[in-house]
Amino acid sequence: MFGRKTIKKLLLLVLLAGLLPATQAFSAQPDVRLVVDISGSMKRTDPNNLRIPATNLLIDLLPAESKAGIWTFGAYVNMLVAHGDANDAWRNNARNQAKKINSVALFTDIENAIERSSWDVNKPDANTEKHIILLSDGLIDNSEAKSAEQREAENQKSRDHLLRVIVPKLAKAGYTIHTLALSDEADHDLMATMAQRTGGLHAIAYEAKDLMPLLLQIINRLVPSEEVPLQNNRFLIDPTIDEFTLLVFHGAGASVSLHNPAGETFDSSSSNSTMRWHGNSRYTMITVKKPAAGEWYIETPEHPDNRVTVISDIRFHSTSLPPTIYRGYPQKVEAWFTEEGKLIDRREFLTLLDVKATNQKSAELLGKFAMPLAASKPHYQFTFKDFPKLGEQTLKIEVDGRTFLRQVTHSFNVQDVVAASLQLPDDGSSPRVILRAQHPDLKPGDVNFDVRANAEQLAAEYRGDGEWKVDLSSLDRSVTQTIKVVVETKQKKTPVSIELPELILSAEEQAGTPSVIPNPAPQVIPSPVIPIEAPTSPNEVTEGEVEIEVEEPLEEVEEETPEESTETSLFDPIESWDDPRMPWIYISLGIANIILFLVAFLMYRSFINKRKKRQKSAEEDEPEPLLSLDDSLDDALDEFGEDDER
Structure with a gap:
């Protein structure tokens, strides 16, 4: 039975013909850590810096009994707002500090940012619900190595450590990671995996204006x-x-x-x-x-x-x-x-x-x-x-x-319990389909695949770590291939069949005649023929006859086309790399370079000899005027001429 207060309210609801709903309250104190990317790429993905009003929205909607902190990161991680009780003083300070969010950092060290914001992972607290909200638009990029290969290897090592060590540790400690990708260029597989393995929400803001509504969805989970x-x-x-x-x-x-x-x-x-x-x-x-x-x-x-x-x-x-x-x-x-x-x-x-x-x-x-x-x-x-x-x-x-x-x-x-992606390797190897388990409880032994490309049956090879590969090298690449994947598994001993979204492997372009022909033969445009009137003799016209001007035909001069020409003048322009004069041009350039090198060498040797003689004379206390650069060159040229005469 209910008390008097309850009965009065129920009677009121009878008059209203219904009951008033309300959501469940937090059973534990929410502890929210906002981690904001300030790398330089944000100038493009968030040109109006909507991260500031989005941060303010979170500040305003946090419940009074919550704890919170704000971090920014690029190459380094900065605690923008110290972690503490979200009271009025904390909120006022947080709004002021949020104005400092910018896009000036050079790198994107997501691993370090997650580690710093979860500094108390070894101090579990049953009375709090710890949430990390990550706002980022890029990939892990924290390597300063010189070569691209080494940078890629170091970034991949950071990514693997984050997913295989840090995230499982946070999940075990009760952390929930919510990820909000601010660009379609972000590492969605990384961010979605972080959210899935910790029970968080992952969303993608394809445009900056989507940022605040998507953050509101995450807040809905924090504050029912x-x-x-x-x-x-x-x-x-x-x-x-x-x-x-x-x-x-x-x-x-x-x-x-x-x-x-x-x-x-x-x-x-x-x-x-x-x-x-x-x-x-x-x-x-x-x-x-x-x-x-x-x-x-x-x-x-x-x-x-x-x-x-x-x-x-x-x-x-x-x-x-x-x-x-x-x-x-x-x-x-x-x-x-x-x-x-x-x-x-x-x-x-x-x-x-x-x-x-x-x-x-x-x-x-x-x-x-x-x-x-x-x-x-x-x-x-x-x-x-x-x-x-x-x-x-x-x-x-x-x-x-x-x-x-x-x-x-x-x-x-x-x-889907399994995600399918089409890969076209840059190294020219055969295309393939990668199937990756997404459901955390999916056991590889309980999964079968029916993979078909234009009705041709294909096999899925298990590669470990919840991943399968489908080799597409046997397909006819001259036509577009539609790849369909059906996943067959069980859900509490009940068979489940799920058809994944189709993948399209476009046909390869066939090699054809190039649209631009290198070194085309020059087009010969004949000069216009101007008719010349033949002189008329007075004897050719008689009385009563009509004078008729007869135009003598001009003799046509056939012009020789490049194909018909068998002789090439030395001074004619070169129209092709196949011109027979090209080897002689290379030889001439080589001889000219050798001569220039010899001249420069002889001038340098003459200059050195002159300087040695002057130094020797100076040692014998025979004063001699200083040698100018012009004199040195003149003497070198004179000596070079004397050598030639000898």
């Missing part, structure tokens, strides 16, 4: 929150809500105003003790305590990532989805209500609610699912097993209480 739907910039607040916070994304210079159910308008300059405004040029946060019940309206351009979070005594819990969901592995999702930690099981109230789940990838709707009330327990549930697309997605669980709406949003990444 209960929301009310925001549609057309309007949202409904019911009497059981004690507080709401409105997060509004916008462009620089945009105005934001809030209208309450009574029609009053507020903005950041309004004086109201129940409202607190905070933000920057990219977003605005408005917190309202003891809000009036009814419809509220936010006046600003709509943004898909705007949200309204609420606080209430009655809590709505839902199954915490894993950060990575694998196709072929269904997820059972449940939702239930509690009040003051006690499960609400009054079915006469629960049956009045309409609960559904919506799966989306950005703004694309992937599916809607009903969540009926289970017969055996007061839980709403459904099995999430249809994953039509891969990548970052959300599952939004919505409750319709007739006179109020609530929702909870889960962010996750959908992947």
